[in-house]
Amino acid sequence: MDVPAKGNILGRFVSARYILAVLGSIGMAIVYGLKVNLSVALVGMLNHTAIKMNEQKSDHGSHNVTVRAEVECEPPTSSGHAKEADGPFLWSSEIQGIILSCYFWGYFVSQIPGARISELFSAKWVMFFSVSINVVCTLFTPVMAKAHYVAVIIMRIGEGIGGGVTFPAMHVLLSKWAPPAERSVMAALVYAGTSLGTVISMLMAGVLTANLGWESVFYVMGGLSCLWCVLWVWLVQDSPQQQPLISKEERELIVTSLGGKADDHEHKKLPVPWKAVLTSGPFLAILVAHACSNWGWYMLLIELPFYMKQVLKFNMSENAVATALPFLSLWFFSLALSKSLDWLRGKSYITTTTARKVGTLFASAVPAVCLLGLCYVGCNRGLAVALTALGVTAIGGMFCGFLSNHIDIAPNFAGTLMAMTNTVATIPGIVVPIFVGVLTHGNQTISAWRVIFFVTIGLYVIEIVVYTIFGSGEQQPWNNVPQNDGENHEEKPLKNETDKNDQVAV
Numbered sequence: 001m002d003v004p005a006k007g008n009i010l011g012r013f014v015s016a017r018y019i020l021a022v023l024g025s026i027g028m029a030i031v032y033g034l035k036v037n038l039s040v041a042l043v044g045m046l047n048h049t050a051i052k053m054n055e056q057k058s059d060h061g062s063h064n065v066t067v068r069a070e071v072e073c074e075p076p077t078s079s080g081h082a083k084e085a086d087g088p089f090l091w092s093s094e095i096q097g098i099i100l101s102c103y104f105w106g107y108f109v110s111q112i113p114g115a116r117i118s119e120l121f122s123a124k125w126v127m128f129f130s131v132s133i134n135v136v137c138t139l140f141t142p143v144m145a146k147a148h149y150v151a152v153i154i155m156r157i158g159e160g161i162g163g164g165v166t167f168p169a170m171h172v173l174l175s176k177w178a179p180p181a182e183r184s185v186m187a188a189l190v191y192a193g194t195s196l197g198t199v200i201s202m203l204m205a206g207v208l209t210a211n212l213g214w215e216s217v218f219y220v221m222g223g224l225s226c227l228w229c230v231l232w233v234w235l236v237q238d239s240p241q242q243q244p245l246i247s248k249e250e251r252e253l254i255v256t257s258l259g260g261k262a263d264d265h266e267h268k269k270l271p272v273p274w275k276a277v278l279t280s281g282p283f284l285a286i287l288v289a290h291a292c293s294n295w296g297w298y299m300l301l302i303e304l305p306f307y308m309k310q311v312l313k314f315n316m317s318e319n320a321v322a323t324a325l326p327f328l329s330l331w332f333f334s335l336a337l338s339k340s341l342d343w344l345r346g347k348s349y350i351t352t353t354t355a356r357k358v359g360t361l362f363a364s365a366v367p368a369v370c371l372l373g374l375c376y377v378g379c380n381r382g383l384a385v386a387l388t389a390l391g392v393t394a395i396g397g398m399f400c401g402f403l404s405n406h407i408d409i410a411p412n413f414a415g416t417l418m419a420m421t422n423t424v425a426t427i428p429g430i431v432v433p434i435f436v437g438v439l440t441h442g443n444q445t446i447s448a449w450r451v452i453f454f455v456t457i458g459l460y461v462i463e464i465v466v467y468t469i470f471g472s473g474e475q476q477p478w479n480n481v482p483q484n485d486g487e488n489h490e491e492k493p494l495k496n497e498t499d500k501n502d503q504v505a506v
């Protein structure tokens with residue numbers, strides 16, 4: 001074996017691709033953490049007394065039309081919770097709604113441009129931009145909030161723009177760094193960071209708000225995240241060929257497993273074959289799975305706690321364990337499942353296609369069954385919480401299911417494909433709250449919610465059927481767009497067999 005080059009000490013001891021995956025995971029955690037911290041901090045920011053007084057004044061008692069036709073759950077006997085302390089801001093519930101939802105506006109528009117910039121120029125710097133803009137907007141939030149709520153809205157749109165490019169940028173990096181045999185694990189590691197970030201942020205924001213005041217949430221979390229930016233610029237590069245902190249063996253292992261040459265530094269700039277993409281069965285299967293799955297995700301995470309509170313009279317968000325635990329178990333489950341699937345694939349027991357379909361099946365069938373159960377557990381709060389937790393946990397299967405599938409079918413366009421499916425999958429985030437609002441307006445009953453649950457189950461069934469029939473783990477022909485400068489990537493054959501055996505041993 002060759003002695004690693006000078007200045008390559010790091011590469012000798014740790015694998016560069018797992019440094020990328022762990023830092024990518026922390027980056028995803030930061031972006032998602034800085035996204036959810038506002039909803040926790042908001043509790044300490046608002047003057048609840050004054051807002052309640054204002055809203056009662058403008059209501060004129062027109063709100064007493066709540067129909068309670070059937071099953072109603074009794075409130076639990078001990079519902080005593082500490083009164084929320086008042087903060088300085090007098091934002092009405094409409095303004096609160098806009099402040100919390102405007103993140104989507106930025107998220108929606110930045111994905112496809114972010115993906116193309118990642119593919120054509122640098123995914124490393126797009127990811128850096130994404131986290132930096134989130135850090136800057138977070139650090140400015142307290143000052144902006146004191147100026148005007150519109151300034152907070154602008155900060156949130158900025159954070160959304162940053163948040164939108166994370167998935168495409170990380171997909172581009174994974175397509176260049178993850179050997180196919182480790183793709184599930186690396187993708188799960190990176191993307192499960194979102195749920196770890198959510199949980200850490202919610203707990204941390206709660207503690208900070210209670211002890212150091214709401215401003216500390218933004219200063220402490222924003223400040224800590226700056227560390228990541230330094231590490232990312234220092235330790236991560238766009239491709240193994242550009243990374244000096246890597247051993248020669250690892251570089252060859254990654255590059256040859258992806259069918260390239262270790263000394264090939266050139267950057268291919270391919271145009272997206274839009275027509276082939278939009279008519280590709282495997283791509284459309286990912287699109288459908290992503291959109292249906294996100295509908296279920298928003299349902300379980302945003303609407304179910306509301307159902308618990310309104311119908312079962314159980315306030316889940318006041319219970320830190322009930323909120324945090326499912327995210328943690330999701331994280332463990334997604335890593336365990338992806339590791340198992342990669343192992344089975346490595347042993348050639350299953351194909352990539354099967355692995356993707358199994359991951360997707362876990363992430364759709366289990367939540368569907370849990371929702372079906374929720375329709376019939378009635379007022380049993382303990383069982384309802386357990387079913388929710390089980391459903392959320394199983395959703396973790398998506399990271400090694402359809403969510404890493406873009407890289408299989410077209411590694412050259414993984415970022416753009418991810419941006420396309422994730423943009424469409426953002427629509428449920430806007431539609432779900434409206435849909436639930438319309439169906440339950442003045443009618444917070446179990447039967448109204450059953451309709452909502454059955455629609456969600458129906459979408460899960462569509463996901464299962466479409467993805468199982470049309471999904472594929474094979475690279476599609478349109479990934480390699482014919483170029484007029486010839487087939488120069490095929491002029492040398494791949495490394496010989498002895499080399500390949502070496503790689504397996506590494």
Ligand SMILES: *[C@@H]1O[C@H](CO)[C@@H](O)[C@H](O)[C@H]1NC(C)=O
Nearest residue numbers: 047048049050086087088089
């Ligand atoms: C909240 O509003 C009430 C009524 O307007 C006021 O008396 C109180 O001082 C306010 N609290 C804070 C913390 O600003």
